[in-house]
Amino acid sequence: MEQLTNETVELLQTMIRNQCVNDGTAESGQEERNADTLVNFIEGAGLDVEVYDAAPGRRSMVARIEGSDP
DSSP: OHHHHHHHHHHHHHHHHHOOOOSTTTTTTOTTHHHHHHHHHHHHTOOEEEEEEEEEEEEEEEEEOOOOOO
Protein backbone atom coordinates (compact mmCIF):
# COMPACT_ATOMS: atom_id res chain seq x y z
CA MET A 1 0.00 0.00 0.00
CA GLU A 2 2.84 2.38 0.82
CA GLN A 3 4.37 1.89 -2.65
CA LEU A 4 1.05 2.78 -4.31
CA THR A 5 0.79 5.88 -2.14
CA ASN A 6 4.34 6.92 -3.06
CA GLU A 7 3.70 6.38 -6.79
CA THR A 8 0.51 8.41 -6.59
CA VAL A 9 2.23 11.27 -4.77
CA GLU A 10 5.09 11.28 -7.30
CA LEU A 11 2.64 11.34 -10.22
CA LEU A 12 0.66 14.22 -8.73
CA GLN A 13 3.84 16.16 -7.90
CA THR A 14 5.00 15.81 -11.51
CA MET A 15 1.64 16.97 -12.82
CA ILE A 16 1.68 20.02 -10.53
CA ARG A 17 5.23 20.87 -11.63
CA ASN A 18 4.12 20.68 -15.28
CA GLN A 19 2.14 23.89 -14.64
CA CYS A 20 -0.67 23.22 -17.11
CA VAL A 21 -2.77 26.27 -16.30
CA ASN A 22 -5.59 27.40 -18.57
CA ASP A 23 -6.08 31.16 -18.15
CA GLY A 24 -8.60 31.36 -20.99
CA THR A 25 -6.17 32.39 -23.71
CA ALA A 26 -5.41 30.23 -26.74
CA GLU A 27 -1.73 29.98 -25.74
CA SER A 28 -2.41 28.75 -22.21
CA GLY A 29 -2.91 25.27 -20.92
CA GLN A 30 -0.08 23.26 -22.43
CA GLU A 31 -2.01 20.15 -21.47
CA GLU A 32 0.38 18.07 -23.57
CA ARG A 33 2.81 18.00 -20.64
CA ASN A 34 0.31 16.37 -18.30
CA ALA A 35 -1.18 14.19 -21.04
CA ASP A 36 2.29 12.84 -21.84
CA THR A 37 2.98 12.26 -18.13
CA LEU A 38 -0.27 10.31 -17.79
CA VAL A 39 0.32 8.34 -21.01
CA ASN A 40 3.72 7.17 -19.74
CA PHE A 41 2.25 6.22 -16.36
CA ILE A 42 -0.79 4.41 -17.79
CA GLU A 43 1.07 2.59 -20.56
CA GLY A 44 3.44 1.33 -17.88
CA ALA A 45 0.42 -0.43 -16.38
CA GLY A 46 -0.28 -2.12 -19.73
CA LEU A 47 -3.42 -0.16 -20.67
CA ASP A 48 -4.33 1.11 -24.13
CA VAL A 49 -4.10 4.88 -24.53
CA GLU A 50 -5.21 7.17 -27.36
CA VAL A 51 -3.98 10.76 -27.71
CA TYR A 52 -5.79 13.62 -29.45
CA ASP A 53 -4.34 17.04 -30.25
CA ALA A 54 -7.04 19.72 -30.57
CA ALA A 55 -4.42 22.43 -31.17
CA PRO A 56 -0.68 22.84 -30.57
CA GLY A 57 -0.03 22.16 -26.88
CA ARG A 58 -3.69 21.26 -26.27
CA ARG A 59 -3.61 17.48 -25.91
CA SER A 60 -6.20 15.10 -24.51
CA MET A 61 -5.85 11.40 -23.81
CA VAL A 62 -8.22 8.50 -23.38
CA ALA A 63 -7.33 5.31 -21.52
CA ARG A 64 -9.48 2.22 -21.82
CA ILE A 65 -9.79 -0.43 -19.16
CA GLU A 66 -11.40 -3.63 -20.37
CA GLY A 67 -14.37 -4.69 -18.31
CA SER A 68 -16.31 -7.91 -18.04
CA ASP A 69 -19.85 -6.53 -18.42
CA PRO A 70 -21.00 -6.17 -22.05
